Structures are given as C-alpha cells and as structure tokens.
Amino acid sequence: MSETRNITRRSALKFGVAAAASLPFSSSLFGRATAQEQVKFTLPWIPNGSSYWPMIGKEIGVFAKHNIDMSVARGFGSVAAAQAVASGQFDFGMVFAGGNFLAAARQLPIVVIATVYYDPIMGIALRADSPIKTPKDLEGKKLGTVPTSAESPFWPAFAKNAGIDMSKVSLVQVDSKVIERALIDKQVDATTAVGTSSIPLIAAMGERPRFLPWSRYGVELYAGQIVTRPEIVEKNPELCQKVVDSVLGCYAHTLREPQSSLELFAKVMPEVGLTRGGMESARIAQGLTQLATQRPEAIENSLGWSDLDKIPGMIDLIMEFGAPKDAVRPDPATLVTNRFVGNVKLTPEEWAKVKENTSEFAAYLGES
Incomplete structure (x- = not known):
C-alpha cells in the first residue's frame, strides 16, 4: 500500500x-x-x-x-x-x-x-454537486480507484460494513496521475482516495470536494x-x-x-x-x-x-x-x-486552539 x-x-x-x-x-x-x-x-x-x-x-x-x-x-x-x-x-x-x-x-x-x-482518512471523494449522499448511493455508479493506492484494498471492507452491493458498483481503474481530474471531469461519479492527498489536489483545481471517511464505517x-x-x-x-x-x-x-x-x-x-x-x-x-x-x-x-x-x-x-x-x-x-x-x-488550552484552527477543514469531512 x-x-x-x-x-x-x-x-x-x-x-x-x-x-x-x-x-x-x-x-x-x-x-x-x-x-x-x-x-x-x-x-x-x-x-x-x-x-x-x-x-x-x-x-x-x-x-x-x-x-x-x-x-x-x-x-x-x-x-x-x-x-x-x-x-x-x-x-x-x-x-x-x-x-x-x-x-x-x-x-x-x-x-x-x-x-x-x-x-489516514481513507474514503470516497465526491464532487460538491454529487447526488451521492450515503454509501448505498454508490450502487449504480462508476467508482474510480487506483489499484496500487493505500486505500484501494479496503474498498471491500467499507462496502461490506456500509451495506453496499459491490456487484452494483462499476469499479473503474484509473491512473494515479489523473484520478482527481477524472472525478472533476465526471468520467467517474466518485473515487476511492486518501483525503490528505486527494482533497488538496481537488481544491487546487478550483473545486470543493465532499468526502465520506471509511473510519465511520468500521474501517479503522x-x-x-x-x-x-x-x-x-x-x-x-x-x-x-x-x-x-x-x-x-x-x-x-x-x-x-x-x-x-x-x-x-x-x-x-x-x-x-x-x-x-x-x-x-x-x-x-x-x-x-x-x-x-x-x-x-x-x-x-x-x-x-x-x-x-x-x-x-x-x-x-x-x-x-x-x-x-x-x-x-x-x-x-x-x-x-x-x-x-x-x-x-x-495543554487543554493548546488543544482548544488546535480545534479552532482546524475547524474549516472539518467541513470537508462533513464534521462540525
């Protein structure tokens, strides 16, 4: 990985x-x-x-x-x-x-x-305007992934825990150099991703992505x-x-x-x-x-x-x-x-400051 x-x-x-x-x-x-x-x-x-x-x-x-x-x-x-x-x-x-x-x-x-x-913030990257709101919404959609990436091996674990029928998801292998662009250009509906890598890249392309972290579904x-x-x-x-x-x-x-x-x-x-x-x-x-x-x-x-x-x-x-x-x-x-x-x-005061400093980034993961 x-x-x-x-x-x-x-x-x-x-x-x-x-x-x-x-x-x-x-x-x-x-x-x-x-x-x-x-x-x-x-x-x-x-x-x-x-x-x-x-x-x-x-x-x-x-x-x-x-x-x-x-x-x-x-x-x-x-x-x-x-x-x-x-x-x-x-x-x-x-x-x-x-x-x-x-x-x-x-x-x-x-x-x-x-x-x-x-x-590691493994999960699903989505466009801001994507109709995909829950993991089950991935059924019937194209999911891009890089087979050699850190998160790709754990897609089945997430699908199992989230109740996704993998047979209803079209898995598309994408080159690591273009996977974020494939999402932005709507060649795929979503991608597997490591958030600390893909979210900054997508943001640099002028988009504000949404992200579904797998850790919320037991892939920890x-x-x-x-x-x-x-x-x-x-x-x-x-x-x-x-x-x-x-x-x-x-x-x-x-x-x-x-x-x-x-x-x-x-x-x-x-x-x-x-x-x-x-x-x-x-x-x-x-x-x-x-x-x-x-x-x-x-x-x-x-x-x-x-x-x-x-x-x-x-x-x-x-x-x-x-x-x-x-x-x-x-x-x-x-x-x-x-x-x-x-x-x-x-110190507790320093942790409170860290929380304040990172509040804007929590929004990428759907956190308050």
Whole structure:
C-alpha cells in the first residue's frame, strides 16, 4: 500500500531523489557518541502537509536539543518505507500503519514506537454537486480507484460494513496521475482516495470536494507512525527516546504554530512555494492531518500514544484485506509499544486552539 499523491509530487520528485542520494551514512547506532548522533530517517512519500514536520527539526532547534543530527529523505510509499527501515537502509521512519503491519506480517523486523496521528482518512471523494449522499448511493455508479493506492484494498471492507452491493458498483481503474481530474471531469461519479492527498489536489483545481471517511464505517487504521527495528530498541533505547521526542516535538510545533511551520517547510523545500497551489495544498493537508490527531489517545495521554487495545483489530483488517496469503499474523504485543511516548504533550488550552484552527477543514469531512 502506497500513499497517494500531493500537489507537489511532480515538481518535488527531482528534489526527493537527490535528497535520498545525498544522505550521509549514520555512525554506529550501538556506541555511546559524544558528538551528535547521526540518524537516517525516511518519510512515507514526498514531503507534504501531512508528513513534512521532521524536515523543520533543525530550524526549530529540536534536534540539537536532543543531541541528534537527523537526515530526512522522501519515501516511495509506506510499504517500501517500512521495508527500507527493516532492511537497515534507514534507522527510523514515519510510515503509515498499513505499511508497518503488512511488513510485520511478512516477518520483517519492525516495531512501532509512536503513533503521530490516528486516521489516514481513507474514503470516497465526491464532487460538491454529487447526488451521492450515503454509501448505498454508490450502487449504480462508476467508482474510480487506483489499484496500487493505500486505500484501494479496503474498498471491500467499507462496502461490506456500509451495506453496499459491490456487484452494483462499476469499479473503474484509473491512473494515479489523473484520478482527481477524472472525478472533476465526471468520467467517474466518485473515487476511492486518501483525503490528505486527494482533497488538496481537488481544491487546487478550483473545486470543493465532499468526502465520506471509511473510519465511520468500521474501517479503522492508524495513520503516520514512527518505526525502527527491534535491535535498535534493544541496544540503543536512549536513541529511540531522542528520536521520538524530537519528531513529536516537531509535530507539536506544527500544532501550535501551523502557519509559521508551513513557512519553514517552504524554506527548506522551496518547490512547495514555487508550485502553483503548493502552499494551499500543504495547508489543507496539514489541517486534515491535525484533525486526525485530535483523538483521546493524544489528548488524554500524550502525543504519540497508541491505544494498544485497538491494534489487534487493525492487524485483523490488514490480514483479511491487505496481506498476501502466505503472511503470518504479527504479535500485537511486540509490534507496537508506548515505551517511548509521554514526554510531548499539549495543554487543554493548546488543544482548544488546535480545534479552532482546524475547524474549516472539518467541513470537508462533513464534521462540525
């Protein structure tokens, strides 16, 4: 499962490849370094409003505070990013839960050490004037999908939970580069989508989409998670703590200062500001991501907290709809831990401000 597109994807591709190629190799993770420890960190996809925050760690002084020197590279989808961490190409990564759980089901060495936000916002994208109001209204309509996208494997799960007769829906395979345009041009009636990618793109085309999130129908997965390998947790837990506190510290900064954080993002990745609609796309993606962070896990505990009671059900979802037949169900107890979270918290007043700042984005999802 790979993350879908962002408005900056084409212009940023050259940047991403160059950044990945220029990453320095990290020093030994298992020794006690007196200087800053070098860390290689991968994102799940091209940096965008839903994933950029580790890129501003140097600018806001978070990495220096924790005595690490983190190099951040773009990813090529969550499955590939999880594999890159498991293989040792990177020390840590921010990877969507689906990719992490699938990697574990393939018996790759990976462990989740924090959950950054709690809903990948998979769902159905619709035009504003669409007559489709409920999931059942999809029957008799054309539904566009990208078979290799993050959400596509879970369409049957949503259809089942929402009472949709899949035989009455015409599933149309669409190229990832044109799927939003296919919706706007009425080549299809609706599309499967990841909201943080498709909603900003559609908005950049001058349309205001509507969206039906699948999480309201029991298709629940966590979204961005910080991952590493079990051997690093075992041999260098101090570094794991530094990375979790640093990355969550970056994210907390974006929650408290969303606009200035986006400006820093454009500073470290100028392509964002140069691309038509790039900053607005990043702003919408960031707002939707911050909506998906306002959950009891983070508000009542701390940023990064995972509800361990929810993990088995998410693994079951992956095993039924996303994993190959030879996959082995991973052990939830060894796959996800809260050992390193708890240090980065927002006050009730700060959470209230986050809610206020994200209220406009809630409308895309039909929330008040």
